[in-house]
Amino acid sequence: MAFTRATGKHRRPSRTKRTSTKTVGVAALATTGVIGTLAAPALAAEEPSAEQTGLTQAITIRDSVAEQLDAQAAAQEQAAVEAEALKKAAQEAARKRAAEQAKEKAEKEREAKERAAREAERKLLSSYKAPISGSYVSTGYQSGGSLWSSGSHTGIDFHAASGTAVHAVGAGSVVEAGWEGSYGNQVIIKMNDGTYTQYAHLSSISVSVGQKVTPGQQIALSGATGNVTGAHLHFEARTSAEYGSDIDPLAYLRSHGVNV
Known part of the structure; x- marks a missing residue:
């Protein structure tokens, strides 16, 4: 026996009806284009959320800060390199200045030493010494008597035992060195001031013609050669190398600072 369900407004639609109704509704929406409108929110959902946007900003700021730090580190490194350079x-520059100053100092010291040496040499060459150290005049200049062929003494005699060192009284060049008659062994020196000095009756001679001598340099040994009565040194000062051009030897020595 078959039963037929009654229908009415208070009856719930069957599942088949509900499904059919939904299908019809979707079809209607598709036909009217409403479904396209409903799809728009779905596309909008692909936009970043507020949380995602904040994360992106944080990453961007972090990257920017890192770049700034890198740039700062590079600048500091460059500054350090430049500072080291x-x-x-x-x-x-300081080393070069020190080297130049040391060179200038050494040059000045060298020049000062050279000046001092030249000054010392000048003083030495312009100085005069006694021909016999620690001696005295035993016979004066122009003393008269038969002992001298000219009738008077043309020089002065210094007391000296045979073999006593004889010195050049000043700087000059030897013009004669050897035997000379009554003078015996003699040395004649042309002095730097143009005068001449003679040393006679020598027992030996230690210089030669042309040799330069300095004040106080030993040139011979005293003796008793030639026309003498005993050992001594005969000393003359002359205006030339020739006999007869004699001048007062004591005055000559004293004019050059030698006190005898």
């Missing part, structure tokens, strides 16, 4: 340049 400046330091080395300053050290090199």
